[in-house]
Amino acid sequence: PPLYNLSAISPDFKIALFSGELDWLADTKDVQRLVAELPPESVVHQHVTPGFAHLDFTWAWDANTLVYAKATELLLRYAGK
Numbered sequence: 001p002p003l004y005n006l007s008a009i010s011p012d013f014k015i016a017l018f019s020g021e022l023d024w025l026a027d028t029k030d031v032q033r034l035v036a037e038l039p040p041e042s043v044v045h046q047h048v049t050p051g052f053a054h055l056d057f058t059w060a061w062d063a064n065t066l067v068y069a070k071a072t073e074l075l076l077r078y079a080g081k
Contacts, residue, residue, distance in 0.1 A: 006034070011041035014078045018067050020052030045074055 019031045
């Protein structure tokens with residue numbers, strides 16, 4: 001992927017990171033590097049879902065309870081609703 005200046009992201013911009021324990025496309029090392037390069041005030045949530053690979057966030061039968069419920073909660077909280 002192209003290089004991005006992640007430090008240029010405004011601290012007002014809030015980011016929730018969801019990753020999968022078995023995700024080869026966004027492995028733990030890459031996610032840790034991303035977190036290290038983002039402004040610390042921006043990352044409001046970080047969660048690694050055990051047993052999830054990349055497509056499980058779309059196809060897993062329990063993605064709605066393991067991921068989407070928390071994502072919805074965070075969207076509502078940070079959207080000011």
